[in-house]
Structure formats: C-alpha cells, structure tokens
Amino acid sequence: MRLFREKKLVATIPTASMADIAFLLIIFFMLTTSFSPVKTSVDLPESVDRAEVEQNSAIVAITTLNEIVFSDGDNPGFNVNSAQELAPHIQAVVRANPNKQFVIRADRAVKYSNVDAVLDQLRRNGARNIGLLTEQKRPKGK
Amino acid sequence: MADIAFLLIIFFMLTAVYSTNRGMEFAFPKDDPTQTNVQPQEAIHIKITGDGQYTVDRTPMTIQQLAGYIDQKMKQAPDKPVIVHALPDVPYYTMIDVFDVLRQLKVKNVSVPTQTEIERWKFFGYLE
Numbered sequence: 001m002r003l004f005r006e007k008k009l010v011a012t013i014p015t016a017s018m019a020d021i022a023f024l025l026i027i028f029f030m031l032t033t034s035f036s037p038v039k040t041s042v043d044l045p046e047s048v049d050r051a052e053v054e055q056n057s058a059i060v061a062i063t064t065l066n067e068i069v070f071s072d073g074d075n076p077g078f079n080v081n082s083a084q085e086l087a088p089h090i091q092a093v094v095r096a097n098p099n100k101q102f103v104i105r106a107d108r109a110v111k112y113s114n115v116d117a118v119l120d121q122l123r124r125n126g127a128r129n130i131g132l133l134t135e136q137k138r139p140k141g142k
Numbered sequence: 143m144a145d146i147a148f149l150l151i152i153f154f155m156l157t158a159v160y161s162t163n164r165g166m167e168f169a170f171p172k173d174d175p176t177q178t179n180v181q182p183q184e185a186i187h188i189k190i191t192g193d194g195q196y197t198v199d200r201t202p203m204t205i206q207q208l209a210g211y212i213d214q215k216m217k218q219a220p221d222k223p224v225i226v227h228a229l230p231d232v233p234y235y236t237m238i239d240v241f242d243v244l245r246q247l248k249v250k251n252v253s254v255p256t257q258t259e260i261e262r263w264k265f266f267g268y269l270e
Contacts, residue, residue: 015144022147029154045235049245050164062234103165106234112190113230113257115237120256133165134238 040069040077045108046137053131057101058093060086060122064107066114073100083117090125101129166241168254185223185253186215188240190232196240209243216247223251227260 040061056073063069070086071077072093080086093100102122106115122130188208189197196203198211215222224244228237237254244252255263 019144019147022144022151025151026147026154029151033154033157045238047166047238047242047245049166049242051167053165104168108233108235108238110234111230112228112232112234112237115234116228116230116257119254120258123256130168131165132168132238132241134242136164137242 040067040105042105042107043109044105044133044135047134048137050134050136051131053103053133054101054129057103057131058090059103059105060118062104062106062110062114062118064109066110068118083114083121086118086121087125090122090127094126098126099129100127101131102127103131103133105133166238166245168241185225186212187225187227190226190228190236190240192229192232193236205239205243208240209247212244212249213247216249221251223253224249226252226254228254230257 040063042061042063058073059069059071059077061067061069061077068080068083068086069077070080070089072089080089090102093102104115104118106118119130187199191197194205196205196208198208203211212224226237226240226244228240241252241254
C-alpha cells in the first residue's frame with residue numbers, strides 16, 4: 001500500500017487575468033493619446049517654469065528651416081510661407097473666440113527674429129493669450 | 143480576445159505621442175487704459191547678444207549672475223519692469239532661458255518688445 005500518492009504538478013502560467021491587464025493598458029493608452037493637429041517635429045527649448053496649455057489651442061510651429069505651420073486647433077495644420085501670411089488665419093481664430101490660446105511650438109535653435117515675426121503678427125491681429133511650448137528642464141548631471 | 147486587446151495596445155502605444163502640452167504662459171498686454179506702459183528708462187534692460195551672452199543694464203553677465211542681479215533688484219523694487227531684448231540672430235532657447243529665470247524669480251512686469259517696438263524705442267533714444 002502506498003501512503004503517499006505522487007501528485008503530478010503541472011506548470012502553467014495563469015492567463016485568466018491577462019485580458020484584464022491588456023484592457024487596463026488599452027484604457028491607459030487611449031486616455032494618454034492625444035492626436036495633435038500639428039505633427040511637425042521640433043526640438044523644443046527647456047524651461048523649469050511650465051504651466052499646462054489649454055486643450056485645442058491654436059498652434060504655430062516654427063522649424064529650423066523656417067517653415068511655419070499653423071493650425072486653429074480643430075483642423076489639421078498647414079504650411080504658410082511667411083509670418084505675414086498668418087494674419088488672416090489669426091484674425092479668423094480671434095473673431096471666433098477672442099480668448100483662444102495660441103501656442104508657439106518653435107525649435108530651440110530657431111533664430112529669434114523668426115519667432116519675433118510670429119509674435120508680432122499675433123499681437124497685431126488681436127491674440128492675447130500666448131503659450132510657449134517647452135520641455136521640462138532637468139538639473140544638469142542627471 | 144486577448145489577441146485583439148494586445149493589438150489595440152500596440153496601436154495606441156505607437157500612436158501615443160506624449161504630446162508636450164505644457165509650456166510657459168506668455169500674455170500680451172491687454173488693451174487696458176489703466177495699465178501703465180513700460181517706461182524704457184526705468185526698466186531693467188536685458189539684452190541677449192548671443193548664445194549664453196547677456197548684457198544687463200550694459201554690463202555683460204552670465205545667466206547665473208543675471209539671476210542674482212534680477213533677484214536683488216526685485217527685492218528692492220518688486221514692480222520694476224524688465225525688458226527682454228533678444229537680438230534677431232540669437233537662437234530662440236536663449237530667450238526662453240531668460241524668460242524662465244524671470245518666471246522663477248516671479249518677476250511681475252516682463253516686457254518682450256517686438257522688433258517694431260525696439261525700432262521705435264531706438265528712435266526716441268531709449269535704447270542704445
């Protein structure tokens with residue numbers, strides 16, 4: 001008579017919770033994804049002081065090649081040839097919503113005169129609420 | 143089921159542009175008659191002449207010296223206006239660096255004149 005019957009151990013990975021984890025991750029990525037209307041890749045300058053910019057604000061992107069991309073925040077961005085050409089677009093946005101925020105997404109290496117030209121147009125055409133997009137500045141050596 | 147879920151995860155991971163939706167607030171002066179105009183004569187004048195080269199009230203300074211100088215001035219006169227004058231050829235981030243320092247020191251009255259205004263001030267002899 002055998003007193004101890006040998007139990008067969010089956011090695012399995014518990015997969016019952018897998019779908020739960022997967023859905024959690026889906027929800028996480030769905031919530032953190034925001035489809036930005038301007039996809040121009042720029043290397044933003046860094047700053048310590050940062051505040052949240054408003055959702056759906058109008059965006060003016062300036063690249064190192066001095067390309068200017070404008071979006072009113074709801075429609076996809078389009079290229080404009082010069083800062084002067086921004087004027088009618090800015091006016092249209094301001095007319096629709098005078099408190100609309102304009103976000104400047106300029107590359108860190110852009111010449112200041114190019115940014116200045118855009119700021120000048122924004123100011124002349126009645127934009128009052130401006131945001132300058134930046135990356136978080138980290139202390140040196142980290 | 144889990145396959146579909148993982149496909150969706152991969153889709154969202156790839157499309158997730160961690161959109162940088164933070165930055166610095168920058169307000170233009172409101173059209174408000176009660177607001178005083180910055181008088182260039184009494185303001186602290188920061189001139190950005192190049193990459194990491196700043197001239198504050200005609201004295202060349204590093205960004206650390208600049209921060210110290212402004213901090214000291216702000217303790218004496220918290221409402222003193224500061225003019226950030228970037229020359230046209232300097233890179234954008236140098237202006238952001240200065241603006242960031244002013245923000246951290248909680249300077250209330252920052253003025254970033256446009257080239258047009260600078261020309262006007264030069265005309266009246268406020269700026270060298």
